[in-house]
Amino acid sequence: MLNTVQVVRLPDRLPIDVDSVSISGGRDAWCWDLRLSLLRAEQIAELTPSATGPRQVEVTLNGYRWVFAIESFDKGQSFGQLSVSMAGRSVSALLAEPYAPARSVEVDQVRTMAQLANAEVLGSACTVEYATVDWLVTAGAWYFDSLTPMAALIRLAEGAGAVVQSHPSDPLLQIxxxxxxxxxxxxxxxxxxxxxxxxxxxxxxxxQSRPIFDAVIVAGEQVGVAARVRREGEAGQTYAPQQVDQLITHLDGARERGRNVLSDRGGQAVVEADIPLFHSPLELGQTGLVLPMQLVNRVTGAGAWIGLATAVRIEATRSEKAIEIIQTVTLERHYTDAS
Structure with missing residues (x-):
């Protein structure tokens, strides 16, 4: 397999020569992280910030694309030779510190969770895909003090038992x-x-192991509902820690928050697998880029099991002979409920 690595500056698509690239993302990281090493140190001038903010680059590894804002660089010198490495994050980082100001908000009208999420990106280049349970939030229940738009989106997601993810290449946030x-x-x-x-x-x-919880109390704060969420078919006698959140104003929200809490229980394992990053488009039987939050069927000689991808790291390195690209996929395996 002939691996390919391409890095270009946006929007003019000026080629950037790199010696290595590392990209990582995960369930608990709302953006993708980039670290690259320049093949020609003098190209640092091409990626220093402009008057409008951080420079953006498009990274393509074997046909898979990411877009990043370059935020920092390190320079070093060894035996008279200058080396430069650079770091960046998804362009959604422009909604977070240090780029976006913190604000205080109180919503005095009834809104859905999706409407509250979309309000946080108004006026920006980003859009939100609210892809979980939606419900009406009572007027006055949603308020916060000194949060950036990204911090507010994370709080909204937590209310639903959800997480925020950045699309690899588009200015799209997925809850x-x-x-x-x-x-x-x-x-x-x-x-x-x-x-x-x-x-x-x-x-x-x-x-790793968790108690085998089969019930949890989920409740709102000043306004809202209180619910006992139970794992169907079980006694509902071993309670997870109580969940209290200002956004729990409807039973649909309480049920979904409780479902996610009770999903993290029992005997588990964190499994890391190193695999090649096969080219896109894929040939029959090949596995392409594995994204966080995908279900993965791990087939072994001893049998098969299905785990949840919670993180992925892709390392591309250049040698005199070839380019090697390896992705490391982290899977969360559940023995109590899924195996």
Whole structure:
């Protein structure tokens, strides 16, 4: 397989020569992170901030695209040779510190969760895809003090038991459930990707355990509802810590927050698998880029299980002979409910 790496400055698509690229994203990270090493140190001048803010670059690895705002650089010198590495984040970082000012807001009208999320990006280049349970939030229930738009979006997502994710290349923010599919429903859900033993270059496993909660109390603050959310078919006697949130003003919201809390229980493992990043478009049987929040079918000689991708890191390095690109996928495996 002939790997390809391309980095260009936007919008003029000026080529940037790089020696290595590292990209990472995860369920608990609202943006993608970039670190690259310049092949020609003098190109640092091409990526210093302009009058309008950070420079943006498009990174393409084997056909998969990301767009980043370059935020910092490191210079070093060894044996008289200058080296430069640069770091950046998804362009959605412009909605966070240090670029966006903190504001205080109180919404005195009834709004849906999706409407509240979309209000945070008005006037920016970003849009929001609210892809979880929606409900009406009572007038006066949603208020905050000194939050950037991104911090407010994270708070909204937390209210629904969800997380904020940045699209790799588009100015799009996705609010998605922390557990898109409950662990007990994974075996009846079509996975997004499959990892066979013959493409796994290395694998590491770390066991972890949670109490087997089967119920949780979810409640609003000054206004709202209070609900006992129970795992269907179970006694509902072992309670997870109570969840209190200003946004819980409807039973639909309480149920979804509770579902995500109860999804994180029992015996689990964190599994890291190193695999090649096959070219897009894919040939039959190949596995492409695995994105956080996707369900992955891990097929081994001992059997198969379905885990949730919680993080991915892609490393591209250049040597005298070739370019190597490896992606490391972190999977959350649940033994109690999913295996």
């Amino acid at each position: 998605r459930p922390r557990y898109p599919v409950s662990p007990w429903d994974r075996t009846t859900t079509t996975p997004d990707a499959t990892l066979q033993d013959d493409i796994v270059l290395g694998e590491r496993l770390q066991l």
